[in-house]
Amino acid sequence: MSDVQEATNQLLDVSLHEHQKSIPVTGSGPRSESQHLQVTIGATVPTGFEQTAADEVREKLGSSCKISKDRGKIYFDISVESLAQVHCLRSVDNLFVVVKEFKDYPFKETKEEVLKDFEELAGKLPWSDPLKVWKINTSFKKKKTKRKKINQNSSKEKTNNGQGDKTDERDDKKGFINNTLDSHILDYYENPAIKEEVSTLVGDDLASCKDEKDESSKEETQPELLKFRVTCNRAGEKHCFSSNEAARDFGGAIQDYFKWKADMTNFDVEVLLNIHDKEIVVGIALTEESLHRRNITHFGPTTLRSTLAYGMLRLCAPQPTDIIVDPMCGTGAIPIEGATEWSNCYHIAGDNNPLAVNRAANNISSLLTKSQIKEGKVSWGLPIDAVQWDICNLPLRTGSVDIIVTDMPFGKRMGSKKRNWNLYPACLREMSRVCRPGTGRAALLTQDKKCFAKALSGMGHVWRKVHTVWVNIGGLHAAVYLLKRTPQAFIHPSEQDGERTPW
Numbered sequence: 001m002s003d004v005q006e007a008t009n010q011l012l013d014v015s016l017h018e019h020q021k022s023i024p025v026t027g028s029g030p031r032s033e034s035q036h037l038q039v040t041i042g043a044t045v046p047t048g049f050e051q052t053a054a055d056e057v058r059e060k061l062g063s064s065c066k067i068s069k070d071r072g073k074i075y076f077d078i079s080v081e082s083l084a085q086v087h088c089l090r091s092v093d094n095l096f097v098v099v100k101e102f103k104d105y106p107f108k109e110t111k112e113e114v115l116k117d118f119e120e121l122a123g124k125l126p127w128s129d130p131l132k133v134w135k136i137n138t139s140f141k142k143k144k145t146k147r148k149k150i151n152q153n154s155s156k157e158k159t160n161n162g163q164g165d166k167t168d169e170r171d172d173k174k175g176f177i178n179n180t181l182d183s184h185i186l187d188y189y190e191n192p193a194i195k196e197e198v199s200t201l202v203g204d205d206l207a208s209c210k211d212e213k214d215e216s217s218k219e220e221t222q223p224e225l226l227k228f229r230v231t232c233n234r235a236g237e238k239h240c241f242s243s244n245e246a247a248r249d250f251g252g253a254i255q256d257y258f259k260w261k262a263d264m265t266n267f268d269v270e271v272l273l274n275i276h277d278k279e280i281v282v283g284i285a286l287t288e289e290s291l292h293r294r295n296i297t298h299f300g301p302t303t304l305r306s307t308l309a310y311g312m313l314r315l316c317a318p319q320p321t322d323i324i325v326d327p328m329c330g331t332g333a334i335p336i337e338g339a340t341e342w343s344n345c346y347h348i349a350g351d352n353n354p355l356a357v358n359r360a361a362n363n364i365s366s367l368l369t370k371s372q373i374k375e376g377k378v379s380w381g382l383p384i385d386a387v388q389w390d391i392c393n394l395p396l397r398t399g400s401v402d403i404i405v406t407d408m409p410f411g412k413r414m415g416s417k418k419r420n421w422n423l424y425p426a427c428l429r430e431m432s433r434v435c436r437p438g439t440g441r442a443a444l445l446t447q448d449k450k451c452f453a454k455a456l457s458g459m460g461h462v463w464r465k466v467h468t469v470w471v472n473i474g475g476l477h478a479a480v481y482l483l484k485r486t487p488q489a490f491i492h493p494s495e496q497d498g499e500r501t502p503w
Contacts, residue, residue, distance in 0.1 A: 049311035122253035332360030440485030
C-alpha cells in the first residue's frame with residue numbers, strides 16, 4: 001500500500017468516525033456506503049491550462065475528466081476514498097462537489113419567473129451525497145486565513161474566499177477601496193479575471209450586518225448550527241437577472257429548506273451557483289482558500305500562482321536529472337514548484353534584483369521549515385539554489401541547461417514596454433546560448449506579445465515555437481510560449497562579425 005493511500009485511509013477513518021454523530025445534514029448511512037460513494041468533483045484551474053489539469057487528473061487519479069465550456073473549470077468523477085488525493089493535485093485552484101448539473105436549463109422569459117424557479121430549485125436538488133462528501137472533506141481541507149487580519153494587512157495578502165476572483169461585498173469593500181494599490185499587487189497575478197459577474201449574497205441581506213458580539217454570545221448558549229452563504233458566478237449576456245438577485249433568492253430558499261444560518265464571512269458551507277449561458281452547475285465548495293497558496297510566504301509585486309507555475313513546467317515535460325532554470329525568478333514560485341514536484345531535477349532560481357533573490361531564498365527556507373515540521377525530522381533540503389545575476393550575461397556554461405521556464409516582465413508592473421524591445425531579444429539570445437541544442441526547451445510567459453513575436457522572429461535559427469497557451473492573468477490577455485531549441489550551435493554576434501570571443 002502506498003503512503004498516499006495509507007494516509008487517505010487514515011483520514012477517512014478519522015473523518016467518518018468524527019463526523020458520524022455531528023452536523024445533522026443527512027441521514028447517516030453505513031461507513032462502507034459513504035466510503036465507496038461516487039461523486040463528481042469540479043475544479044477551477046488557471047485559464048488556458050484546462051487540458052494540463054485534465055491530464056494530471058487522469059495520470060494521478062485514473063479518472064476521466066471533462067473540460068467545461070466555461071473557461072477555467074474541469075469536472076471528474078471519483079470515489080470518496082480518493083478525496084485526499086484530489087487535494088494534492090498541483091494544477092487546481094479550488095475544488096467543489098457537484099450537487100446537480102443542468103446542461104440546458106430552461107430559463108423563463110421574465111426575471112420574476114426565473115427567480116421563482118431558483119427558489120423552487122433549492123428543495124428539489126439531491127443534496128444528500130454532496131453534503132456527506134462535504135462532511136468528510138472538512139477533516140483535511142486547507143483552512144482559510146482569518147478575514148479580519150487580512151483586511152488590516154491587505155498590503156500583504158488579499159482576501160480569497162475559495163473561488164479566486166470573489167470578494168465579500170459588504171464587510172471588505174471599504175478596506176479594499178482604501179488599499180486599492182496595495183491589494184492589486186497580489187491581485188495582478190493571483191486573481192485571474194474571467195469576464196463574469198460574481199456575487200455573494202445569502203438569504204436576508206441583513207444577515208451580514210449583525211453585531212458579532214451578539215452572535216458569539218448566542219453561539220455559546222445555542223447548539224451548533226451550520227452557517228452558510230451562496231456565491232453566484234454568472235457569465236453570459238442573455239440573462240434577465242443579475243448574479244446578486246440569483247444568489248439572494250436561491251440563498252433564501254436554501255435557508256428556508258435547511259434552517260441554516262446565513263453568514264457571509266464566518267460560514268461553514270459555501271454553496272456555489274455557477275451559471276454560464278444556459279448551463280447551470282450547483283455545487284458545494286471543498287476549499288476555503290485556493291490551493292495555489294501553498295509555497296509562497298514572501299510576496300513580491302508580481303507573484304505567480306503556484307498552479308500556473310506547475311502548468312508551465314509540465315508543458316516542458318521535465319525528465320530526471322534535467323537542469324531547470326528560471327532566469328527571472330521573482331519570488332521563486334516557478335523553481336520552488338518545480339523542486340517540490342520534480343525533485344529528481346536540479347532547479348536554479350535567478351534574478352538581477354537582490355530583493356527578489358532574497359524573497360526567493362526566504363520562500364525556499366519557509367518551505368523547508370514547513371516540510372520538517374510536517375515530517376517531524378530534519379530534511380535533506382530541496383534541489384534548488386537562488387542566485388543573483390544579469391539575465392543578459394548568465395554565469396552558466398553554453399549548452400548546460402535543459403529547460404528554461406520564466407515569467408518575463410510584462411512592462412506593466414515590472415519594467416516597461418519600451419525597455420522590453422531591447423530586453424526581449426537579449427534574453428532570448430542568452431537563453432539560446434545556455435540551453436542545450438536539439439533537446440532544450442523553454443516555456444516563457446508574457447503579456448507583451450507584440451514585442452515577444454518581434455524578438456522571436458529574429459531567433460528562428462535557434463528557437464522554434466512549438467505551442468502557445470493563451471492565459472488570463474489579472475484581466476490581462478497573456479500567453480505562454482513553448483519553444484524548442486534547434487540543433488544549431490550558438491554563435492555569438494561578435495563571432496559572426498569575424499571576432500573570436502572565448503566562452
